[in-house]
Amino acid sequence: MPRKRVLVVEDNPLNMELVCEVLETHGYEVWQASAAPEALERLTTGKPDLILMDIQLPGLDGLALTKQLKQDPVARDIPVLALTAHAMKGDRERIMEAGCCSYVSKPIDINELTTQVARFLGDGGAPVRDPS
Ligand code: MN
Secondary structure, three states: OOOOEEEEEOOOHHHHHHHHHHHHHOOOEEEEEOOHHHHHHHHOOOOOOEEEEEOOOOOOOHHHHHHHHHOOOOHHHOOEEEEEOOOOOOHHHHHHHHOOOEEEEOOOOHHHHHHHHHHHHOOOOOOOOOOO
């Protein structure tokens, strides 16, 4: 069974590194993009099973990019999980309205991230078991 693929759209290198490390540890194949044009280009080469979308991106932001993807006949059914530092009152509504399936607040909690990713990907990754 092929590994599930996750496209991570994130402009902050430290967050990108953290998210990639967590996903790879759980057996997912990770594609990286640091801005919208790069993400769109990546999507022309294949279809990920999930997109992790930073909301604050330079240029076209994560909500605008999500809205655009939801208009695309091929990309529209890929679940988009938002990463946001601004999960304040009203933000959840804006995120869900844009077409995201859920969100993870920053600073990123690793357990929260893995729980949410697994929620939308099922158990398709190959978890690296703790030997203890
Ligand atoms: Mn950002």
